[in-house]
Amino acid sequence: MAQAIRNWEMDQKADLNEPQSKPKYISTFKALSSYMKEHRLTFAAFIGCTLMAITAELMQPYLVKVAIDDNLLAGVNDYRGLLVICGIYFVLSLSSMFFTYLQNNLLQKAGQSIVASIRKRLFAHISKLSMSYFDRVPSGSLITHVSSDTEAISQFFNQVILSLFRDGFTLIFILFLMFQLDAELTWYCLLLLPIIAGITIAFRSYMRRTYQMARTRLSRLVAFTAENLSGMNLIQVFHQQAEQKRQFREKNDSYFRANIREVRTNVLFNRSFEILNNLAIAFVTWLGGQAVLGTTLEFGVLYAFITYIRLFFQPINTITQQWNTLQSATVAINRIWNIFAIQPEIQDSSKPEHLKPSEVKGRVDFNSVTFGYAAGQPVIKDLDLHIRPGEWIGIVGTTGAGKSSLISLLCRFYDVQQGNIELDGHDIRSLAQADLNRIVGLVQQEPYLYSGSVLDNVRMFDETISRESVIQACEFIGADPLIQKMSDGYDTLLSERGSGLSAGERQLISFARIIVFQPKILILDEATANLDSHTEQLIQNALQLVSEGRTTLVIAHRLSTIMDADRILVMSKGRIVEQGTHEHLIERGGVYQELYLHSQGQKQERKEHSHSFSHSK
């Protein structure tokens, strides 16, 4: 969690410092068009419904014009005709409602399914990327891409596309009807267009700046809050509450001011538009009114004109408001497509070799392997290591010696830069990754448990593995009694990362996974957490059981774990500096003996400490 928050903060800071690149609108539409093609029928139906809804809506003022000019003012006293017009008016408003409903539903359906498939593809693509990508890119920013960036695309459909079609068509229709009614009056009204454009352009850039300022200040406020929450213990220990409160107040006030400015600008823009609208109506009433008095214009036409002028401004206002949404959607799409463009560094060759896990013997050879995370900085240096099938290898060494890097190479999270790694004589780069993953099983220092039941965590959500096999595996390694004690046994739901379980319980569940999946090569990055002696014994027994018949590599932080190993490797600065059995290495009197004596000393100290503690009690 703390890591996630830190990553997220990094992203926020990066966002704040990142220069705002120019959105690429054309490539955005191109990117989406291939998805939109799949839904072309739905989009065609959406456009059809939009046209129907607009026609039904805009015909209403025209009907009133007909009622006024051809009926009320014509002195025909046609009650039946009036009733028919009212009936049609009612049917038109029902149709407008019906087609608007359909139009929204169709667009939502197409838009949401496009967003859902982009999200699905993005998640699948990210999960194929290599570990080096995850080293470079903080997980927080990936979470943002999967959640908020795809949400921005969703808004693109719900708001931008909807407005472009609905409001765009409405404007064209209104203009058409106005020209039909009175071309001269329409030309006079169009004189207002440059003023509308001027106001819109002036406000638009100002509104964008106020919007961005409010967003940036909100990001700062949220990042500051997250940082404080994750480091609350330090703040309290160092009595920094007052200073943090001051900083929070400052950021909060600054966000408040930016928000007020944004709201004010919005209100001012909308009101200016309204004033302009009223001005246009007054203008038309004055011009048209004179024409009506001079009997060159029918009264109904003036009525319809005034109604259309009122309707004319609203779509312009709505379209201009879509600018921000269009910009954020464009930026989001560019970001997502940039991820799609990244190719996994570790990929299967064009003709990968296939190895059946059941036929694997478990021989592993590191041949003159050199590897580094950054160019020119090797962390594994010209390393040779040959492991017999079924051999149990313990790996020890100081922090940063390269132990975890060595096993990351065997799992092919990264590729070696020099030399090669062979499994039963096959270079692991030539093997299908899916096969390698089935052959090499990894139990990490912090076994990762997912939100879900114990059962699903053991079988990794693979429904083809039966409940019975899971129970058998847990019984085999001695985890069954622990699981039975849980509230719902094997169906107990675990929260994210298995919080609520002890480190030992999490280890045992991950051992059960190994039994279920039966990898031929087992790698165990032993947890450093202090376990109580009972759990330690349980884990020790489980380890013995799972390692049986498998080539096993254990990175040990407590030497007691690997004292019985067939061979112990001592690593330092990316090289194996000593190797042999425990007895052999102790006799040799080198680094291992030092580590051993050190660990014995620590044990003794701990014993004495707990002894004196119990006496003092």
Ligand SMILES: Nc1ncnc2c1ncn2[C@@H]1O[C@H](COP(=O)(O)OP(=O)(O)OP(=O)(O)O)[C@@H](O)[C@H]1O
């Ligand atoms: N993902 C990574 N990106 C860059 N450098 C890394 C990465 N992982 C490890 N390193 C560096 O590589 C070196 C070897 O690290 P490694 O984790 O393999 O050591 P280790 O022996 O397993 O250490 P520890 O016992 O502390 O886990 C260290 O200097 C470390 O900082």
